[in-house]
Amino acid sequence: MENLTPTYTVTNDDEYAALIEKVGALMEKDEADTTAEESAEIHAMAEAIMAYEQSIYDIPEPSTLEGILELRRYDMMCEGKDLAETLGISNDELQRIIDGDHWPDVSLLNVIREKLDIPENLVLNHV
Template identity: 85%
Template sequence: MENLTPNYKVTNDDEHAALIQKVGALMEKDEADTTAEENAQIRAMAEAIMAYEQSIYEIPEPSTLEGILELRRYDMMCEGKDLAKTLGISNEELQTIIDGDHWPDISLLKVIREKLDIPADITLAHM
């Protein structure tokens, strides 16, 4: 069977705006009324939109421990409690670190660096 996945490419702002309108029109339909083909179109259009946006809007990596913890949590597609479990701390302690209300001790910084592959210069800045 032939692969019928639509392919979209956005190369300028006009194409970007037009594709956003198309996605919006398809998404206005009730999910139960959306066909598999329309779902594939939505996904393909969204991927093209995201690729274009990533090519023109550079988002710098976070430079703070708090920001990097949030990014790693997002990258791991997990909740705070799961990240806390990975680090061997309570969810409450993790949240106080992310909020900037509590500084992790040296042993926790070592665990954070090793388990989440955070550069040593970031963790050392929080000692």
């Protein structure tokens, strides 16, 4: 079976602007009226747009534990409660850590490092 998912590549600002406009036009449709093909096309265009943005904008890795947790949650495309469950803590405790109101103990830092695949040196900076 042939893969019908469109692919896009953005290599300059003009292509970027054109693709942004095309995505905007497709997204103006009501979600219920959007076909599966259009949804796949929007997704493919969004990936190309994000890849181009990442290639031209230098976004540094977060340097705080709170930032690292937020980034991992985003990378995992999960909600806070799901991240908390992965770490074996309550959602309230995770939120207090992210807000900077609670500091995890060493055992929780080890769990964070192992479960979220965070380099040890980044975790050690927060002990």
